[in-house]
Amino acid sequence: MNILVAMDSLKGSLSSFEANKAIAEGFSAVSSDFNIVTVPIADGGEGTVEALVHATNGHFIEKVVTGPLGHPVNARFGILGDKTTAVIEIAEACGLPLLSVEQRNPLYTTSFGVGELILDAAEKGCHDIIIGLGGSATNDAGVGMLQALGYQFFNQEGDLIGFGGVELKKIARIDGSAVPNQVKDLKFRVACDVNNPLYGLNGAAYIYGPQKGATPEIVKALDEGLTNFAAMVLEQIGKDLQDISGAGAAGGLGAAFAGFLDAELESGVQLILDYARLEEKLQGVNLTITGEGKLDGQTSMGKAPAGIAQLSKKSGIPVIALAGDITEGNPSLHESGISSFFTIVSGPVDLETAMDLEVTRLNLKRTAEQIGRLLKMV
Numbered sequence: 001m002n003i004l005v006a007m008d009s010l011k012g013s014l015s016s017f018e019a020n021k022a023i024a025e026g027f028s029a030v031s032s033d034f035n036i037v038t039v040p041i042a043d044g045g046e047g048t049v050e051a052l053v054h055a056t057n058g059h060f061i062e063k064v065v066t067g068p069l070g071h072p073v074n075a076r077f078g079i080l081g082d083k084t085t086a087v088i089e090i091a092e093a094c095g096l097p098l099l100s101v102e103q104r105n106p107l108y109t110t111s112f113g114v115g116e117l118i119l120d121a122a123e124k125g126c127h128d129i130i131i132g133l134g135g136s137a138t139n140d141a142g143v144g145m146l147q148a149l150g151y152q153f154f155n156q157e158g159d160l161i162g163f164g165g166v167e168l169k170k171i172a173r174i175d176g177s178a179v180p181n182q183v184k185d186l187k188f189r190v191a192c193d194v195n196n197p198l199y200g201l202n203g204a205a206y207i208y209g210p211q212k213g214a215t216p217e218i219v220k221a222l223d224e225g226l227t228n229f230a231a232m233v234l235e236q237i238g239k240d241l242q243d244i245s246g247a248g249a250a251g252g253l254g255a256a257f258a259g260f261l262d263a264e265l266e267s268g269v270q271l272i273l274d275y276a277r278l279e280e281k282l283q284g285v286n287l288t289i290t291g292e293g294k295l296d297g298q299t300s301m302g303k304a305p306a307g308i309a310q311l312s313k314k315s316g317i318p319v320i321a322l323a324g325d326i327t328e329g330n331p332s333l334h335e336s337g338i339s340s341f342f343t344i345v346s347g348p349v350d351l352e353t354a355m356d357l358e359v360t361r362l363n364l365k366r367t368a369e370q371i372g373r374l375l376k377m378v
Contacts, residue, residue: 001035001286002286002287003036003285003286004039004281004282004287004312004317005020005023005037005039006020006039006276006278006289006304007023007041007289007364008041008047008291009292010292010293010324010355011046011292013355013356014357014361015051016040016041016050016051017051018357019360019364020039020040021038022362022364023289023364024038025365026364026365026367026369026370026371026372029365030369030376031372033376034375037285039055040276041278042268043193043268043303043304043307044132044134044268044269044271044272045134045191045268046089046091048089048130048132048268048272049088049089049092049132050078051272052087052272052275053078053079053080055276056276057081058078058079058081058087059078059079060076060077060078061076061077061124062075062076063076063117065112065113065116065117066093066110066112066148067093067094067113068093068110068113068137068138069103069109070110070163073093075093075113077117077120079121079126080275083125084126085128085129085275086128086129087130088114088118088129089132089134089135090111090132090135090136091134092113092117093111093116094110094112094113094136094137094138095135096135096137098137099137104212104213106139106164106165106209106212106222107164107165107166107221108164108165108166109139109165110140111136111251111253111256112144112145112147112163113144114144114145115144115145115147115148115149118183118186119149122182122186126186127186128186128187129186129188130189130191130271130275131188131191132191132268133191133192133249133250134249134250136212136253138164138212138251138252138253139208139209139214139222139226139252140164140251141168141198141226141229141241142250142253142255142260143161143256144163145253146260149179150176150178150183151174151176152174152178153171153174153175154171154174154175155170155172156172165221165225165226167225169221169224169225169228171228172232173236174233188257188264189264190254190258190263190265191266191267191272192254192265192266192268194246194248194249195245196208196247196248196249197244197247198252199230200223202248204226204247204248204251204252205220205222205223205226208251229252230242237259237260241258241259244258244265245265246265278311279311279314279315282311286317288308288312288317288318288320289368289371290305290308290319290321290338291322291341292305292323294326295325295326296325296326296327305321305338306336309336310336318339320341320342321338321341322343324343324354324355324360324363325343325345326341326343342371344360344366344367345363346363346366
């Protein structure tokens with residue numbers, strides 16, 4: 001029996017690669033008749049770099065870049081097996097986890113380090129760049145990233161602006177003449193699963209600013225800055241950033257990628273599944289195992305397990321989904337293509353214990369073994 005295992009990461013516990021390995025061990029403990037193929041998966045957020053590097057036999061690159069507060073931070077990106085495609089999670093350079101709660105203030109945080117990662121990838125021979133948006137501590141509309149790539153932003157006095165969302169309202173002139181051809185030749189695909197506009201009540205500042213440390217007063221100031229930035233871009237470059245679906249993603253980085261770097265903003269799950277060549281790997285498969293930390297109503301709305309289930313269903317392959325936490329009786333899980341779903345937790349336990357790495361690994365292995373024993377009875 002051919003079984004494809006494609007688990008998303010169990011956030012705060014096991015990576016996709018580790019979860020897949022535990023499940024494969026469970027099936028192998030039952031019988032050597034099970035032919036297991038594992039495919040690391042992500043949805044464009046946390047774990048995207050690791051999943052794609054493992055799925056394509058690529059490698060990781062460590063790089064010291066400018067962090068959200070301007071201090072050096074250690075970041076990592078991946079170069080895929082084709083050696084010409086890089087995958088970057090913006091959170092590595094400007095993510096919320098890089099700051100304490102007390103340090104969070106999107107008036108002063110910058111996305112500059114994201115641009116440094118892109119430049120390093122280009123210098124290493126990559127011309128295709130996959131970007132995972134999400135988890136940013138910034139609200140600078142990606143201006144910091146663009147500054148690193150060679151774009152210059154001037155105030156009314158003709159001076160270069162500084163870092164952070166507080167600087168956006170000062171922008172009076174944009175100059176891209178110093179951007180190297182190496183950057184202009186890059187092709188970007190951006191995993192973006194939100195459709196927020198750049199500014200306004202549904203924009204980057206009002207919707208995501210508070211979780212980044214913004215008070216109501218700061219949110220208002222940030223939104224004014226985003227509005228000014230969009231006006232300057234429309235006037236001087238002729239692009240309407242507010243008209244781009246997803247422009248407000250990651251503190252406005254969506255706007256920078258789409259408006260300045262001609263990036264496609266697309267479904268994170270579909271992008272990752274394309275690069276992992278999942279549809280091709282489903283050929284000859286009899287059963288798909290997928291899952292994540294929590295299965296609920298959100299799973300069917302662009303999450304990795306639903307994308308995997310839909311592809312499997314298209315090929316007539318049954319799908320079993322595993323998770324630590326499951327919303328009981330949610331019909332959307334079955335409608336998305338999941339044939340049946342099971343929790344890996346065997347009994348009452350506190351959340352900290354349930355998410356322990358070794359406990360989760362053993363729970364996945366045990367559950368896979370029991371599914372394997374059931375399949376051998378059929």
